[in-house]
Amino acid sequence: MYLGKVYVSYKPSVLDPQGTVIQNKLGQLGFADVDSVKQGKYFEIKLKADTKQDAATQLEELTQALLINPNTETYRYDLEEVSA
Amino acid sequence: MYLGKVYVSYKPSVLDPQGTVIQNKLGQLGFADVDSVKQGKYFEIKLKADTKQDAATQLEELTQALLINPNTETYRYDLEEVSA
Amino acid sequence: MSQVPTEMQAEPTPAEIKQSRVYQQWGLTQAEYEQICQHLDRLPNYTETGLFAAMWSEHCSYKKSKPVLKRFWSQNDRVIQGPGEGAGVIDIGDGQAVVFKAESHNHPSAVEPYEGAATGVGGILRDIFSMGAQPIAVLDSLRFGEINDNYTKHLVDQVIAGIAGYGNAIGIPTVGGEIAFDDVYKGNPLVNVMAVGTLDQADLHVGKARGTGNKILYVGAATGRDGIHGATFASSDFESETEQDRSAVQVGDPFLEKLVMDATIQAVRQFGSDVVGIQDMGAAGLVSSSAEMAGKAGNGVHLNLDRVPQRETNMTPYELMLSESQERMLLVVKPEALERVAKLFTDAGLSAVEIGTVTDDGRYQLQFHGQTVTDVEVNYLVTPPKQHQAERVPHRLETEDRTQYQPQIEDASATLMQLLGQSTIASKAGLFRHFDSMVRTDTVIRPGGDAALVRVTGTNKGLALTTDISGRYTYLDPEIGGARAVVEAAQNITVTGATPIGLTDCLNFGDPDDPEVYYELDHASQGINTIAQRLNTPIISGNVSLYNETDGQPIYPTPMVGMVGLLQDVHQATTSFVKQAGDLVYLIGT
Amino acid sequence: MKAAVVQFPGSNCDVDLVKALKQFDVAVDVVSHQQTDVFDYDALFLPGGFSFGDYLRSGAIARFSPIMTTVKQAAAAGKTVVGICNGFQILTEADLLPGQLMQNETPGFICDQVGIEIENPATRFTKAYDRTEITLPVAHGEGRYYADEATVAQLNTQHQVVLRYQTNVNGSSDHIAGIMNEAGNVFGLMPHPERAVESLLGNADGQGFFRSLLAPVDVH
Numbered sequence: 001m002y003l004g005k006v007y008v009s010y011k012p013s014v015l016d017p018q019g020t021v022i023q024n025k026l027g028q029l030g031f032a033d034v035d036s037v038k039q040g041k042y043f044e045i046k047l048k049a050d051t052k053q054d055a056a057t058q059l060e061e062l063t064q065a066l067l068i069n070p071n072t073e074t075y076r077y078d079l080e081e082v083s084a
Numbered sequence: 085m086y087l088g089k090v091y092v093s094y095k096p097s098v099l100d101p102q103g104t105v106i107q108n109k110l111g112q113l114g115f116a117d118v119d120s121v122k123q124g125k126y127f128e129i130k131l132k133a134d135t136k137q138d139a140a141t142q143l144e145e146l147t148q149a150l151l152i153n154p155n156t157e158t159y160r161y162d163l164e165e166v167s168a
Numbered sequence: 169m170s171q172v173p174t175e176m177q178a179e180p181t182p183a184e185i186k187q188s189r190v191y192q193q194w195g196l197t198q199a200e201y202e203q204i205c206q207h208l209d210r211l212p213n214y215t216e217t218g219l220f221a222a223m224w225s226e227h228c229s230y231k232k233s234k235p236v237l238k239r240f241w242s243q244n245d246r247v248i249q250g251p252g253e254g255a256g257v258i259d260i261g262d263g264q265a266v267v268f269k270a271e272s273h274n275h276p277s278a279v280e281p282y283e284g285a286a287t288g289v290g291g292i293l294r295d296i297f298s299m300g301a302q303p304i305a306v307l308d309s310l311r312f313g314e315i316n317d318n319y320t321k322h323l324v325d326q327v328i329a330g331i332a333g334y335g336n337a338i339g340i341p342t343v344g345g346e347i348a349f350d351d352v353y354k355g356n357p358l359v360n361v362m363a364v365g366t367l368d369q370a371d372l373h374v375g376k377a378r379g380t381g382n383k384i385l386y387v388g389a390a391t392g393r394d395g396i397h398g399a400t401f402a403s404s405d406f407e408s409e410t411e412q413d414r415s416a417v418q419v420g421d422p423f424l425e426k427l428v429m430d431a432t433i434q435a436v437r438q439f440g441s442d443v444v445g446i447q448d449m450g451a452a453g454l455v456s457s458s459a460e461m462a463g464k465a466g467n468g469v470h471l472n473l474d475r476v477p478q479r480e481t482n483m484t485p486y487e488l489m490l491s492e493s494q495e496r497m498l499l500v501v502k503p504e505a506l507e508r509v510a511k512l513f514t515d516a517g518l519s520a521v522e523i524g525t526v527t528d529d530g531r532y533q534l535q536f537h538g539q540t541v542t543d544v545e546v547n548y549l550v551t552p553p554k555q556h557q558a559e560r561v562p563h564r565l566e567t568e569d570r571t572q573y574q575p576q577i578e579d580a581s582a583t584l585m586q587l588l589g590q591s592t593i594a595s596k597a598g599l600f601r602h603f604d605s606m607v608r609t610d611t612v613i614r615p616g617g618d619a620a621l622v623r624v625t626g627t628n629k630g631l632a633l634t635t636d637i638s639g640r641y642t643y644l645d646p647e648i649g650g651a652r653a654v655v656e657a658a659q660n661i662t663v664t665g666a667t668p669i670g671l672t673d674c675l676n677f678g679d680p681d682d683p684e685v686y687y688e689l690d691h692a693s694q695g696i697n698t699i700a701q702r703l704n705t706p707i708i709s710g711n712v713s714l715y716n717e718t719d720g721q722p723i724y725p726t727p728m729v730g731m732v733g734l735l736q737d738v739h740q741a742t743t744s745f746v747k748q749a750g751d752l753v754y755l756i757g758t
Numbered sequence: 759m760k761a762a763v764v765q766f767p768g769s770n771c772d773v774d775l776v777k778a779l780k781q782f783d784v785a786v787d788v789v790s791h792q793q794t795d796v797f798d799y800d801a802l803f804l805p806g807g808f809s810f811g812d813y814l815r816s817g818a819i820a821r822f823s824p825i826m827t828t829v830k831q832a833a834a835a836g837k838t839v840v841g842i843c844n845g846f847q848i849l850t851e852a853d854l855l856p857g858q859l860m861q862n863e864t865p866g867f868i869c870d871q872v873g874i875e876i877e878n879p880a881t882r883f884t885k886a887y888d889r890t891e892i893t894l895p896v897a898h899g900e901g902r903y904y905a906d907e908a909t910v911a912q913l914n915t916q917h918q919v920v921l922r923y924q925t926n927v928n929g930s931s932d933h934i935a936g937i938m939n940e941a942g943n944v945f946g947l948m949p950h951p952e953r954a955v956e957s958l959l960g961n962a963d964g965q966g967f968f969r970s971l972l973a974p975v976d977v978h
């Protein structure tokens with residue numbers, strides 16, 4: 001069994017209203033040293049695969065097929081073998 | 085300048101409706117080897133700090149103050165120094 | 169109960185329970201525990217103790233407020249169903265009926281404002297469609313601390329977002345409500361939600377497990393460990409320092425509830441009386457719904473817990489029975505229709521599993537891994553010992569000089585400006601614009617008026633809806649305060665042109681064991697009752713929320729009244745907005 | 759005209775759309791998102807709501823529903839395809855329209871009546887209007903239309919922008935409230951014309967949309 005952690009974030013050109021709201025709130029709460037906040041999505045996906053390479057292929061395919069919208073989002077991922 | 089990457093996920097006992105819906109859809113799309121999907125949040129936070137230790141303290145404080153809901157969520161983070 | 173299933177091996181034994189008195193943390197008193205031991209003629213095990221604690225909590229049993237509620241006038245020739253079911257039902261002519269109820273979600277919203285408010289909406293909607301009705305509107309009555317406080321701002325944002333998040337997604341319009349701010353609610357905000365539905369009277373269903381041999385069908389979401397002991401949690405003082413309480417958090421899934429709602433309504437319409445009874449799983453989830461349904465029918469019920477759909481692994485009977493996972497319902501179905509009814513739900517992608525049978529032995533029996541883990545009398549389980557609550561006139565009413573509350577007005581226009589500047593009086597449009605008030609396209613009068621008006625789909629009839637609270641008045645004079653809430657609601661209804669036909673209420677009070685609080689509860693209810701009777705608006709449903717205190721400081725005694733009015737022709741509706749320059753303004757009344 | 763309203767799990771404006779279409783005497787069926795054989799309709803409507811809870815991204819999961827194959831074929835065949843609110847979100851996710859609907863600039867759901875400029879009055883969706891300024895209801899949390907600059911420019915030059923907000927309620931690129939495809943038969947819009955067909959409910963400005971659809975097609 002493999003555990004893939006997929007991190008999805010907006011492309012830099014895309015407005016991230018939620019990030020902005022959080023950034024402003026942090027400012028109000030006194031976190032004056034915060035320079036920028038971006039919010040994205042995080043997925044933990046467990047999948048069966050024979051090899052790590054196979055798991056990676058599956059993970060990339062499903063991420064591109066469903067998890068992200070390529071117009072506005074990019075992603076990266078970590079992958080590790082875990083016990084079932 | 086430091087870049088903190090904060091990963092927030094639901095505690096295991098908390099219902100994750102989004103993860104469930106995504107998991108079902110992946111199954112229908114033919115990703116039969118997917119065992120479970122959990123959706124969480126991902127934040128990229130840039131902040132000024134004198135030392136890495138100081139940055140870590142700030143990051144933890146702000147995460148607990150605003151980014152997570154301690155009733156339902158847990159978090160982990162990575163921290164690295166970056167150019168401003 | 170010989171071999172203990174592995175899941176249960178960590179549980180304290182009956183003897184250990186007796187010794188540690190863990191039940192006291194769950195809200196059972198020593199006397200109650202001893203009475204249970206005596207009745208059973210043995211020590212209750214862990215599961216049973218948990219079931220009693222939940223069922224005998226104030227939240228589930230109304231053991232403390234019952235003497236007050238019993239007095240409520242709830243019958244006239246229009247009333248089809250008064251208190252005692254998921255919601256009350258009133259005839260609106262032409263074979264149709266309106267179904268409504270209000271519910272509080274104060275404690276969950278205090279610890280977890282978004283999910284607390286959201287699941288409040290989800291819960292009250294289940295009460296409506298569990299009667300076989302189509303929900304058509306939601307209203308909300310909210311109380312917070314003063315808005316200049318940062319934490320309060322956060323609460324307001326989250327509560328509003330939670331109501332919007334659930335109501336908008338499930339597609340039932342939020343058409344009205346009210347919001348006010350006062351420091352007494354700072355640590356204990358009030359989130360009261362009212363839902364309204366309509367049905368053809370032939371489709372009316374109630375939560376009774378009638379008919380020996382009928383099957384108990386579990387539908388909806390799987391059961392997780394969320395919200396275990398929410399009912400007892402709602403029946404105790406809220407202490408701001410106890411972080412541990414916070415595990416009682418449920419997350420709502422409006423998407424799933426929409427599927428459950430549509431399938432339930434379809435089941436009722438398609439299968440009629442083959443669906444014998446319906447009840448939602450609310451507070452104290454599976455135990456409360458199944459035991460109440462059996463109790464109301466005078467029957468027994470046997471459940472096989474291995475069949476309960478489970479979201480997590482290794483759940484114990486205790487956890488399965490007390491979980492407050494959302495979006496779950498119990499249906500009692502005739503065996504011959506079971507498969508077809510279940511299919512309706514499974515086709516929508518929902519769980520639908522037969523988990524037990526209605527019996528004639530009056531026993532509440534639970535099987536788990538081949539063992540009987542609970543065997544008690546249904547009637548006993550659903551009937552907590554009678555309580556007598558002491559009452560005393562609140563000290564302030566006897567001693568304080570009331571003239572101090574009389575406004576000193578020297579400069580009327582300055583006072584007017586001050587009033588208009590108050591957050592409680594200011595327009596709430598910025599908040600209610602987050603609610604979808606138009607979906608279902610029957611909302612004739614949207615938020616912003618005195619009462620909302622919703623057309624009964626496919627007819628010219630309209631239902632006027634409002635909620636009102638008079639906490640400050642009730643603090644100054646409980647009876648007048650209660651009466652005033654009803655009067656105000658009736659006035660709001662009348663403004664649309666509709667005739668008030670019935671009401672529901674949420675009684676938000678402090679600790680009922682405080683004789684002064686109980687006095688407030690008693691007298692405010694009397695005030696409500698007297699006026700309700702005079703206005704011919706029977707009290708057909710409601711809810712009680714006690715223990716609204718922070719660190720021993722109670723909120724104002726705050727009864728909320730939700731009222732429904734009937735307008736024969738929506739085209740006759742009037743709104744409270746000024747229409748054009750030159751129109752005359754009259755002041756009527758005294 | 760024979761119309762179908764597609765019902766996705768979580769759709770909640772399907773009933774409203776059916777009601778509105780019936781008011782204009784359109785023969786209308788509600789069809790399940792799982793259906794695949796719905797070819798004999800002149801128009802397909804994807805209604806508002808929260809298909810699949812709007813989880814992940816609005817429209818992201820619905821775009822894989824079996825019926826979307828038929829919707830694409832109908833679109834390619836020049837039939838009328840309309841996505842309102844969540845339907846618009848599904849159409850962009852399914853690449854039947856360019857761009858994407860994203861979280862409002864100020865996060866939070868907005869339910870309001872807003873001023874709308876009919877930017878292109880010569881479409882099969884707008885031709886019956888006798889004025890270009892109307893008011894329509896909006897009700898969305900993810901209604902900010904976003905596309906890259908080149909796409910927006912192209913939409914403008916090709917007159918594919920059908921509706922614009924007079925005041926940019928949600929931060930959409932170029933105030934865009936509704937667009938159509940190049941062929942002019944696929945239309946996505948965030949405002950809800952189906953909620954504005956009865957003056958009893960306070961707004962009848964959506965009627966022009968339904969009248970346009972019912973007018974002979976060759977005018978375009």
Ligand SMILES: Nc1ncnc2c1ncn2[C@@H]1O[C@H](COP(=O)(O)OP(=O)(O)O)[C@@H](O)[C@H]1O
Pocket residue numbers: 227228237240250251252253254255256269271295450451673674675707708709710711712
């Ligand atoms: N304050 C009240 N006024 C009138 N009826 C009430 C009041 N409180 C509770 N009831 C009635 O008692 C019954 C049980 O209520 P409750 O336990 O809240 O139901 P549920 O568990 O379905 O939410 C309901 O029929 C409800 O309408």
